[in-house]
Amino acid sequence: MKAINNHITKNQYLFIIQSSMIGVGVLSLASEVSKEAHQSGWISVLIGGIYPLTCVLIGASIYKNVSYLDYFQMSKKLYGNILTYIFTLLFTVYFLFTEAFILSGFANLMIFSITQFLSPYVIMIVSIIVAFLTSRKGLTNIGRITELMFYVTFFIFLIPLYFINKGNVTNLLPLIDGIDNILKSLKGALFSYSGIEVCFFIIPFITDTKKIKSSGVIGSLITIALYTMTVLIVVSYIGWRFASKLQYPILYLVGSIELSVIANFETIIIFIWGNKIFQTLSIIHCVLSYCVSNLFKVSYKSSCYFLCLPYLVLASFFISEHKRSSIVDIIMPYFIIYTIIWMILTLLISSIKKRGIKNEGN
Amino acid sequence: MKQEILKKDIAKSIEIISSKIAYNANFVKREISIKGNINCCILYMKGISDNKYIEEIILKPLLLHIESPIEKNKISAREIARKYILSSDIEFESSIENLIYFISSGKCVILVDGATEAIVCSAKSDAYRSIDESRSEKSVLGTRESFVENLDLNIAMIQRKIQNPNLKIEKYKIGNKTKTDVVLTYIEGVIDPQVLSEIKKRINEIKTPVMLTSGILEQFIEKKTFSIFPQCKNTERPDKVVFDLLEGKAALFVAETPAALVVPAVFIEFFQSIEDYSERTILSNFSRLMRFIALVTVLILEPIYLVLLSYNPGLLPYKLILVIISSRQGIPLPPILEILAMDIAIEILREGGLRLPSPVGTTLAIVGGIVIGDAAVSAHLVSNMTLFIVAITVVSTFLIPSYEMTLSIRFLRFPLIILAQAFGFLGLLAGLFMLIVIIIDLESFGIPYFSPMAPQRIKDDLRDTMVRAPLKESLKEAVTFKLSLRRKK
Numbered sequence: 001m002k003a004i005n006n007h008i009t010k011n012q013y014l015f016i017i018q019s020s021m022i023g024v025g026v027l028s029l030a031s032e033v034s035k036e037a038h039q040s041g042w043i044s045v046l047i048g049g050i051y052p053l054t055c056v057l058i059g060a061s062i063y064k065n066v067s068y069l070d071y072f073q074m075s076k077k078l079y080g081n082i083l084t085y086i087f088t089l090l091f092t093v094y095f096l097f098t099e100a101f102i103l104s105g106f107a108n109l110m111i112f113s114i115t116q117f118l119s120p121y122v123i124m125i126v127s128i129i130v131a132f133l134t135s136r137k138g139l140t141n142i143g144r145i146t147e148l149m150f151y152v153t154f155f156i157f158l159i160p161l162y163f164i165n166k167g168n169v170t171n172l173l174p175l176i177d178g179i180d181n182i183l184k185s186l187k188g189a190l191f192s193y194s195g196i197e198v199c200f201f202i203i204p205f206i207t208d209t210k211k212i213k214s215s216g217v218i219g220s221l222i223t224i225a226l227y228t229m230t231v232l233i234v235v236s237y238i239g240w241r242f243a244s245k246l247q248y249p250i251l252y253l254v255g256s257i258e259l260s261v262i263a264n265f266e267t268i269i270i271f272i273w274g275n276k277i278f279q280t281l282s283i284i285h286c287v288l289s290y291c292v293s294n295l296f297k298v299s300y301k302s303s304c305y306f307l308c309l310p311y312l313v314l315a316s317f318f319i320s321e322h323k324r325s326s327i328v329d330i331i332m333p334y335f336i337i338y339t340i341i342w343m344i345l346t347l348l349i350s351s352i353k354k355r356g357i358k359n360e361g362n
Numbered sequence: 363m364k365q366e367i368l369k370k371d372i373a374k375s376i377e378i379i380s381s382k383i384a385y386n387a388n389f390v391k392r393e394i395s396i397k398g399n400i401n402c403c404i405l406y407m408k409g410i411s412d413n414k415y416i417e418e419i420i421l422k423p424l425l426l427h428i429e430s431p432i433e434k435n436k437i438s439a440r441e442i443a444r445k446y447i448l449s450s451d452i453e454f455e456s457s458i459e460n461l462i463y464f465i466s467s468g469k470c471v472i473l474v475d476g477a478t479e480a481i482v483c484s485a486k487s488d489a490y491r492s493i494d495e496s497r498s499e500k501s502v503l504g505t506r507e508s509f510v511e512n513l514d515l516n517i518a519m520i521q522r523k524i525q526n527p528n529l530k531i532e533k534y535k536i537g538n539k540t541k542t543d544v545v546l547t548y549i550e551g552v553i554d555p556q557v558l559s560e561i562k563k564r565i566n567e568i569k570t571p572v573m574l575t576s577g578i579l580e581q582f583i584e585k586k587t588f589s590i591f592p593q594c595k596n597t598e599r600p601d602k603v604v605f606d607l608l609e610g611k612a613a614l615f616v617a618e619t620p621a622a623l624v625v626p627a628v629f630i631e632f633f634q635s636i637e638d639y640s641e642r643t644i645l646s647n648f649s650r651l652m653r654f655i656a657l658v659t660v661l662i663l664e665p666i667y668l669v670l671l672s673y674n675p676g677l678l679p680y681k682l683i684l685v686i687i688s689s690r691q692g693i694p695l696p697p698i699l700e701i702l703a704m705d706i707a708i709e710i711l712r713e714g715g716l717r718l719p720s721p722v723g724t725t726l727a728i729v730g731g732i733v734i735g736d737a738a739v740s741a742h743l744v745s746n747m748t749l750f751i752v753a754i755t756v757v758s759t760f761l762i763p764s765y766e767m768t769l770s771i772r773f774l775r776f777p778l779i780i781l782a783q784a785f786g787f788l789g790l791l792a793g794l795f796m797l798i799v800i801i802i803d804l805e806s807f808g809i810p811y812f813s814p815m816a817p818q819r820i821k822d823d824l825r826d827t828m829v830r831a832p833l834k835e836s837l838k839e840a841v842t843f844k845l846s847l848r849r850k851k
Contacts (some may be wrong), residue, residue, distance in 0.1 A: 009817060114787045123788055130724055130792050134799050144802045144816035249675045258679070267677050267787065 005223040006205045006290075010215045012143030013206050017056060017199060017219030019146045019279040022153075022226075025192030027109065027248040027273065029227055030234035032192075034187035034244035039178040041240065042232040047182070048189030049224035051336070052196040056216025058343045059199040063212075065350035070204040072294050078349045087342060088291050091197065094335045095288040098194050098282060100311050101328055103127055104318035106277045112253060112321070120319045127281060128308045134282035135289060136304045139205055142282050153276050157226055159254055159269055159309060160233045167236030183252075191332045192227060196220065197339050198287045252348060292316055366458040372475035375458070376403050380460050387464070396424055400437060401475040405461075408469035412487040413543040419484060420470060432461065439477040447472075451484035463541060490515070491620075496598040498765050503640040508598040513543055513617040519600040520547060524607060526686045528552070534565055537573035544579065548612040554844040561612050561625055576616045576623040583614075583625065586804060590773060594805040595627040602636050610843040626806035626843060628813055630827050632767035633657065638830060639837075644819055647829040656761035659754060660771050661797075664701050665790045667751045671697040673786040689747040698783045700744050704752040705776070759761045809827035812841045 008016065025032075033041030075084040106127060107120040115123065135142060144210045176182070199216060206212055234249045243249045254265035287305040288311075296303070317323040369375045383389045388408040395401055402424065406416060417577045423446045443452050452539060456479045461471050468486035471672055493515070496508035509516045517531060528550040536544045548558060548567065564583040572577060576596055597603060597620050606624045614623040617737040634652045638646040670678055671686070678686070693700065711730035715723040735753070738744040755775065762768045774797065781789030804811035814824055825831035825838070 011818060110788060113676070113786070114674055118788065119784060126785055126788055130795055130799075133796060137803055141799065141802055144810070145799060145810065147818050148798065148812065149803070150817035172458070204715065236842050264677075273789065274788070275795060278792070278795050355612060 006138045008143035008205055009203065010206050010208050010211055012147050013202065013212065014215040014219040015146035015150045016139075016143055016202060016283055017052075017196065017216050018150065018222045019276060020195040020198045020279055020283045021052060021193050021220075021223045022273075022276045026227060026230060026276075027250050028321075029189070029192050030231045030243045030249040031246050032188035033231060034235060034249075035184040035242040036188070037181045038177045038240045038244075039172050039173065039235055040182050041185055041235060041243075042181050042228050043176065044126055044185040044189045045192070045227045045231050046224065048186055048193060049107075049220065049228070051190050052193045052220040052223065053217060055196045055339070055343065056199050056220055057213055059345050060213040060216055062200075062343070062346050062350050063203045064209075065347075065354040068204050068209055071201045071290075074350075075346075076205075078346060078353065086214075086297065088295055089343075090338055091200075092288060092291045092295065094197065094338070095284050095291065096307075096311055096314060097331060097335070099131075099284045099288060100314040100318060101324060102195075102277065102280055102284070103206050103311065103315040104324050106274070106281075107315070107319060107320070108324065109248065109270070109320040110274075112247065114267055121316065124312055124315055128312055129276065130278050131281040131285045132308050134278065135286035135303055138300070139202060141277075142286055145282070146279055149275055149279060153272050155268075155272050157229070159265055160230050160250070162257060163233050163237050165234060165255060168239075169236060171236045171239045172232070187329075187333065190336055191328055193223070194332060194336070195284060198283055198314055200343070201287045201290060211325060219237075220251050364553075367456045368458060368461075368473070368478050368480060370476055370478060372401050373444060373471050375473055375480075376405075378458055379462060379465075381406060381830045382458070382464065384635070392421070393729045394421070394425060396442075397428055397431060397763065402442075403473040405465055405473065406470040406485060407465055407468060410487055411470055411485045412489075415485050416470050420472065420485070423448055437474070439472070439479045439481050441473075441820075443481045447481065447483060449483040449485070453482045454479045455482050456480070460738055466808060467541075467543075477578050486514075488512070499597065499599050499602070499636075499763065501599075501635070501637050504636050505598070505601050505602060509600060509615075509620045509622060511617055511618045511620050513545060515598075516615050516620075516622065517545060517547065520607070520613070523600060523604045524549070529607070530795050536565070536579070537570055539571040540573055543617040544573065545615040546612055547607065547615070549607050550563070552608065552610050553612055554610060557610070557626060557807050557809065557843065558612065561614075564807075565614075573616060574619075576614065576619045576621045579614060579616050580623055582668060584806075588635055589800070591626075591801065591804060591811065592632070592764075592770065593627060593804065593811070595624040595631060595764070596621050596766055597624060598622075601637060605636065605639075626809040628806060628842060629801055629804075629811050630815065632764040633762060633828075634826075634830075637762040639833065643830065643832050650829055653763070656758035657771060659758040660762075660775055661778060661794070662790065663751055663755050663758075664775055665778045665793075667696050667748075668701055668779060669782050669786050670791060672783065686745075686747055689745040692742045695743060697748070698779070700748045701752065701779060702745055702776075704735075704748060705755075705779075706737070707738075708752065708756050709772075740746060780805045802837050809843055812826040814840075 107123040257265045292303040293300045392404040468782045470485035472481040490512040532546045534544045580594045781793040826836040830836045
């Protein structure tokens with residue numbers, strides 16, 4: 001681990017948080033939530049945003065309670081060796097699945113859109129190589145990349161804005177289409193925020209510990225705003241019925257803009273979004289390698305390298321979007337419940353221990 | 363190892379020195395006798411020392427202007443120098459090895475019989491190319507002077523522009539065989555001490571028999587030898603060096619090289635020109651923006667054209683497809699070969715033109731660019747559209763002000779073309795992403811290569827990057843090159 005530089009600034013933390021969640025969700029989210037919540041899908045996305053906000057706030061509080069020890073030191077202090085091993089293993093499996101889902105989703109979309117001529121395995125291998133090369137030098141490089149690329153990928157925000165006055169408001173009415181439906185579609189919305197859990201591992205690497213909470217919150221809010229705005233615009237433009245039938249409604253939307261040099265905006269948005277996917281994959285690969293290197297006492301670089309194979313194998317099971325989304329529906333709820341339980345428990349124990357230490361001091 | 367020192371017997375000293383500089387037709391030994399009783403010998407190297415200077419400043423006073431008698435046993439080299447030598451730059455040396463080095467470097471050595479020290483006078487010939495306009499970094503509004511092959515003159519050009527007592531000039535000798543003078547200049551108090559010590563450390567670590575140019579020095583002091591990107595900035599312009607020194611960087615000069623090596627250097631600098639600061643703010647920003655558009659054009663225009671032709675013609679608008687189809691009719695080569703063939707032809711022409719005298723170079727450019735291009739299209743080997751795309755790419759490379767960076771960027775389009783051919787848009791996407799990863803991973807003497815954009819310094823240094831703020835703002839002290847200041851922030 002000596003050659004690896006993991007320190008990040010709080011600004012970089014903000015962008016890592018923002019990038020960790022942008023997976024395939026942004027393109028298919030409108031379809032997912034429209035199935036259950038109909039025109040109120042955007043409300044589910046907005047409510048689902050509580051999850052990343054909670055994660056970053058609780059994560060910051062936990063590490064404040066333990067004086068910013070790193071994840072393993074913190075966990076061992078609160079839970080001991082065996083429980084730390086079990087919890088980290090669960091997180092490792094979770095990240096492995098998340099990365100495999102993103103990777104297969106990316107391959108599925110590329111085949112669907114602009115690289116029909118490539119095998120999904122080729123797309124996955126190329127993406128794994130990119131993720132490996134990006135994450136092998138540690139979190140510092142990833143932090144720098146995310147903060148630089150944020151401005152490039154900012155166009156993802158701007159493209160849907162083109163449609164803001166082209167939609168029909170009646171497509172969004174009535175605003176609330178039954179609380180039950182909104183809650184049902186919350187599941188799909190929550191999955192699109194998966195990846196935020198990396199904050200539990202990277203907070204101790206922030207060099208300036210002031211305003212960690214606000215950086216995390218801003219990072220999450222950017223993604224929440226992007227997701228909500230996308231769903232809102234898609235539904236207002238094409239209506240929830242059509243949106244729920246499409247696999248990637250946002251691509252349909254941008255496909256309708258004609259340009260003089262390129263047929264439509266679809267290519268541009270995939271180009272920009274692909275950049276985001278590489279960032280997301282690299283962030284999760286980095287955290288995954290960090291967990292594996294500490295669990296199995298191997299160097300960070302080796303774990304970074306050796307993890308490429310298992311997650312390529314795992315991702316290959318999820319080729320075809322239908323198969324992938326059905327597996328995501330089965331697996332993800334367990335992981336999200338686990339994360340919620342872990343963070344609440346850790347916050348409580350860390351607060352009790354902190355109070356105990358304070359009392360002893362008095 | 364024990365150093366051999368001068369003997370009291372002048373004949374013996376001359377014999378030792380002569381034996382060590384044997385078989386050198388330029389070596390001159392001029393024996394004289396002062397007032398008829400003190401033997402002296404003047405040693406120098408013809409060609410690199412100035413004969414006239416030696417005659418006027420050293421020989422003439424010693425032979426003609428000594429009037430009072432000198433007692434043979436009481437005279438010392440220091441006294442002769444003090445009373446009779448007109449040269450302003452004098453030192454004394456007793457080591458034979460050092461004396462030989464001084465003679466080889468153009469100085470004049472005066473041996474005095476009975477003295478164990480020799481007088482060393484600066485007598486280096488000024489027969490150098492005069493100060494001229496830079497050939498590789500031309501400017502319309504900036505100064506016309508550029509560095510020459512004379513190290514002292516190069517340093518003087520800097521000193522004339524920075525009249526600051528904190529301007530430090532340190533000399534190093536590099537190269538076991540060439541013993542080349544390398545000068546490090548920086549402004550104390552402006553340069554970060556950590557960066558300075560890293561520069562000095564790397565200079566001291568150089569182990570090479572030969573040091574001839576600043577390009578060689580660059581490769582010895584940079585950390586990542588196999589990186590495509592230059593980690594030091596080579597410049598011919600003194601005004602550029604002055605700007606850099608004031609920003610907290612150091613400049614290295616190698617003797618007999620008409621360029622300075624500025625360290626550390628970051629990516630964005632290679633796209634900034636000294637003229638940007640002389641022009642009006644909006645106009646200079648427009649020029650900078652054009653350079654970045656040119657950079658993107660060089661990198662992605664050909665790969666995108668290739669992908670659209672080979673894999674995704676459906677992404678092109680109908681009218682554009684018709685134009686491309688009509689231009690490609692009857693072309694037997696696949697797009698990748700068409701593009702690569704044209705690119706390689708242009709690289710060959712450019713490399714050829716570079717070595718030729720300028721009138722012949724211009725002819726070659728005309729023959730290559732117009733005649734060969736036209737012939738290729740007429741022969742149906744290359745389509746009009748491909749020729750147009752390649753030409754736009756080539757012209758775009760000329761907008762990048764730094765020659766070193768142009769070379770790197772020009773090279774980078776080849777891997778991107780290959781990736782685009784292999785994986786279509788995915789290859790291009792992955793290639794560009796990896797390019798950014800590689801740049802971000804680079805450091806120049808501890809300074810992140812992509813700063814001040816990554817890591818970002820929005821408040822401090824973004825005022826002078828892709829665009830520049832008005833001079834009042836953009837000339838404020840930069841934090842990018844100050845590690846200690848950055849940590850505090």
